[in-house]
Amino acid sequence: MLATQDTKSFQHALLAWYTSVAKDYPWRQTTDPWHILVSEVMLQQTQVATVLGKGFYTRFLEKYPTPASIANAPEQDILSAWEGLGYYRRVRNLQKAARAICEQHKGIFPTQHAAILALPGIGQYTAGAVSSFAYNQPQPIVDANVARIFSRLFDYQERVDSSAGTKQLWQWADQLLSHHEPRLHNSALMELGQQVCSNKSPQCLLCPIKPWCQTKNPEDLPIKKARKKTVLVDELCMLAICDGKILLHKAADSARRSGMWKLPEREHHELETQDLLLKTNYAITHHKVTLYIYQAPDKTEPATGEAWHSLDSLDKLPMPSPFRKALNSLLEDYFV
DSSP states (O other), X not given: OOOHHHHHHHHHHHHHHHHHHOOOOGGGSOOOHHHHHHHHHHHTSSOHHHHHHTTHHHHHHHHOOSHHHHHTOOHHHHHHXXXXXXXXXXXXXXXXXXXXXXXXXXTOOOOSHHHHHTSTTOOHHHHHHHHHHHHOOOOOOOXXXXXXXXXXXXXXXXXXXXXXXXXXXXXXXXXXXXXXXXXXXXXXXXXXXXXXXOXXXXXXXXXXXXXXXXXXXXXXXXXXXXXXXXXXXXXXEEEOEETTEEEEEEOOXXXXXXXXXXXXXXXXXXXXXXXXXXXXXXXXXXXXXXXXXXEOOTTOOXXXXXXXXXXXXXXXXXXXXXXXXXXXXXXHHHTO
């Protein structure tokens, strides 16, 4: 651990650097805790460039600017608003948190860290982020960026994703936290991880905290549990269109894509004699999927969970991005 004087120097160097290079993200222009929560949840599994460049953050808050606006919204609507971001459990958790805010806090976002942490779907990092960014409360944060910085700063040679590793990281975050400027301090750590102390090509010569960094091999850190091996998956689906309607399948409530609509799947023997219309690839978690879409057999009947939808209604139905992209391409050819 850094000595007290070193800690103050560390904080000063970090904040001085940040004030000169900080990017002007919209969630840094507000102290609205709901808006900050939305940004944090979006950024958990999605890059900043995607959230901003494709307008997800702005569009979502235009539709759901307050907890009350989303608390009782239909599931299909919130899934559609989140479409393209993936990991749809995140928006369901946002809605659960909004309902708790409305039911337990009369629609007013809680100000106490413990109350924020108690909201459904809110973990230690997110509670700390909202507390510090919205209310400037001295709460530490540890996400992948911060874990990477601290593992290198202290040359931590243990797994950061173990119980002991997680505990150590949070201790360092708490000990190094600036209680005078927690909002800026935590923002600076995030910026440092994004711009300088990056995963593959850390720019050590530009790092404002280089004088305190103990590692000689930053590319080797952090140490984590080995990634799961890539699993190759074939997904066989069909395109069935009849009388201006298309057959779609809705994922079960317990599925990863619960509530989302996609093209129906069939066994290989049911489709092997049909024309192959499209072959494409996409990745989800550690799975690499090859998606095959065949022309549906004549007189196709809906199976369990399937229903016919008007082609005009497709834009209103929540759909996983790989299927939206594939279907848009197929329909362009279909109507030529």
